[in-house]
Every structure is written in structure tokens, then in C-alpha cells.
Amino acid sequence: MNEPYSPPAPPAGNTMPAATMKIIMFLLTLFVVAQIIGTAVFGVYLHRRLDEVKKEMHPEDSDLFMRMLQKCSQKDSPMYLKCQEYLPKFQKQLKPEESPTKEMFERQKGDQKQLPIAAHLTSNTNSKSTAVLQWAKKGYYTASDSLSYSDGKLTVQSSGFYYIYSQVTFCSTREASGQAPFIASLCLKSSGSERVLLRAANPYTPSKPCRHQSIRLGGTFDLQQGASVFVNVTDPTQVSHGTGFTYFGLFKL
Numbered sequence: 071m072n073e074p075y076s077p078p079a080p081p082a083g084n085t086m087p088a089a090t091m092k093i094i095m096f097l098l099t100l101f102v103v104a105q106i107i108g109t110a111v112f113g114v115y116l117h118r119r120l121d122e123v124k125k126e127m128h129p130e131d132s133d134l135f136m137r138m139l140q141k142c143s144q145k146d147s148p149m150y151l152k153c154q155e156y157l158p159k160f161q162k163q164l165k166p167e168e169s170p171t172k173e174m175f176e177r178q179k180g181d182q183k184q185l186p187i188a189a190h191l192t193s194n195t196n197s198k199s200t201a202v203l204q205w206a207k208k209g210y211y212t213a214s215d216s217l218s219y220s221d222g223k224l225t226v227q228s229s230g231f232y233y234i235y236s237q238v239t240f241c242s243t244r245e246a247s248g249q250a251p252f253i254a255s256l257c258l259k260s261s262g263s264e265r266v267l268l269r270a271a272n273p274y275t276p277s278k279p280c281r282h283q284s285i286r287l288g289g290t291f292d293l294q295q296g297a298s299v300f301v302n303v304t305d306p307t308q309v310s311h312g313t314g315f316t317y318f319g320l321f322k323l
Contacts, residue, residue, distance in 0.1 A: 188321035189213035189224055193311045203238070203301045203309065205318060216322075223259065223298040224320060231323045234267070235288035236301050239315035240308040241280035249274055253304045254285040260297040267291060267299070282310055290323065 190212045191205035202222040218225045226232065238254040256268040268287040275281055293299070301318050303309060309316055 185214060186321060187214050187216040187226075187228060188319070189217045189219070190319035191219070191224070191317060192313075193309065193316035193318075195311045199306065201302050201304070201306055203303060203306065203316070203318065212319075217320075223300040224318075225296065225298045226293050226320075226322075227295060228322065229293065229295045231290055232293050232320045233288065233290050233323060234299055234320040235286075236318045237284055237286045237316060238301065238303060239282050239284045239310040239312075240272075240303075240305070241282050241310050242274045242305075242308045250304065252283075252285070252308060254287065255302045256287045256289075256299065257302050258291070258293075258297060258299055260294060282315070284315075 194204040194206040196204060200222070204222045205219065207219070213219060213224070216227045218227065234256060236254070236256055240252050242252070251271040251273045253269060253271045255266050258265055258267050268289055270285045270287055272283050272285050275283065287301075299320065
């Protein structure tokens with residue numbers, strides 16, 4: 071009797087439980103969602119960063135400039151030290167160049183060193199007939215604009231302390247007996263009155279030919295504007311007028 075043939079059943083394979091499959095799918099979905107969220111967040115951050123870089127590349131933006139100034143004014147800000155370094159350069163750039171004006175020229179003129187107030191005069195041979203010695207306006211004559219000369223007198227135009235000096239050289243062949251000494255005086259005329267500032271005397275020394283003798287005077291005095299100084303001698307006929315013998319001068323201290 072023939073029996074019907076039936077093929078053998080395939081061996082049963084290992085199948086994954088349904089719970090494990092659900093967990094894997096959940097984790098995979100969660101990973102994909104996290105990737106999407108991370109990508110979106112990074113895109114937003116990148117977009118904002120690009121905006122900040124764009125603003126920094128354009129310093130003319132008033133809002134950014136004001137924020138930078140606010141940070142510079144805060145001592146606890148990390149930009150404070152940098153601001154202190156660049157602030158002088160920034161101020162120099164903002165400062166407009168000065169154009170030449172009358173005020174600038176006056177300021178520069180005031181900065182220049184002022185010329186000294188001084189005078190040096192040599193004797194004039196025509197002064198033999200007057201006790202007030204006269205001084206030549208040529209040769210060794212020197213006087214600044216703040217001084218004026220007239221009739222043997224130097225007049226100051228600026229008040230202050232002056233050093234006044236003079237040398238008078240004289241010569242005589244006359245006998246000294248019964249004769250007064252030769253006297254030279256440095257005098258001041260101020261406010262209509264005259265007075266002697268310095269005076270020196272030297273006796274005559276008889277000699278043939280005569281022997282030169284010199285009297286030197288010098289001192290510091292406080293002169294007012296308009297005051298005049300001059301040299302007076304007792305016998306102008308005995309004054310020697312050779313080069314360098316007799317002179318008179320002053321200068322402001």
C-alpha cells in the first residue's frame with residue numbers, strides 16, 4: 071500500500087522578539103530627531119554669528135559703536151585696557167587740523183625768544199664843553215628798540231631791574247696841588263628830579279706827557295618806565311675819547 075509523500079518541515083529559525091524591535095526603532099527615531107534639532111540649532115547659531123561678523127566689519131554702524139563705547143567705559147570689561155591704548159589715537163584722528171590764523175601767529179610770536187634790552191655807547195669828542203658826557207651814534211653804538219637816546223641820556227621804555235655801567239678815562243698835565251680830584255657820577259633822572267646813583271673820584275697825577283687814569287662805575291638799579299640815566303663829570307675837557315677809553319651802557323636783567 072502506497073503512503074503519500076510529504077516534505078519535511080523546515081527547521082524553525084531564531085526570530086527577534088517584537089519588544090526588542092520596538093526599542094531599536096524608537097532609538098533610531100530619537101537619533102534622527104536629535105540630528106534634525108542639532109542641525110537647526112547650529113544653523114540658527116551660524117546665522118547669528120554671521121550677522122555679528124558683518125556688523126563688526128562695518129564700524130560705521132552707530133549701534134555697534136555705541137556698544138563699544140559702553141564697554142570701554144566699564145573698568146571690569148576686558149576691552150578697557152585696549153580702549154585706553156587706542157583712545158589717544160582715536161582722539162587724534164577726530165581732532166581737526168588747525169588752519170593758520172592770527173591767533174596762531176601771535177602765539178608763535180610770543181614763543182620766540184625776545185631780544186635783550188641793552189645798550190652800549192662810546193664817547194663823542196664833541197662832549198668837551200658839557201658836564202653831561204655825550205655819546206656817539208656811530209661806531210660802537212648799540213641800543214635796542216626799548217631804549218632811546220637823547221642829549222647824553224639813555225631812557226628806558228620798560229620798567230625793571232637794569233645793570234648800568236660806565237668807564238671814564240681822563241688825563242691831565244696840571245699840578246695836583248690845590249686842585250679838586252676828577253669826579254665821575256652816574257646819575258638818574260626820573261619824575262622830573264635828578265639824583266646820583268654812583269660816584270667815584272680820582273686825583274690828578276702830574277705827568278708830561280699825561281698818564282691816563284680810569285674811573286669805573288657799575289651797579290643794579292630798579293628803573294621805572296621813562297627814567298633816564300647819564301654820566302656827569304667835573305671837568306669834561308680832561309676826558310679821553312680814544313677808542314675803548316670812555317663808554318657807557320646798560321642791560322635789563
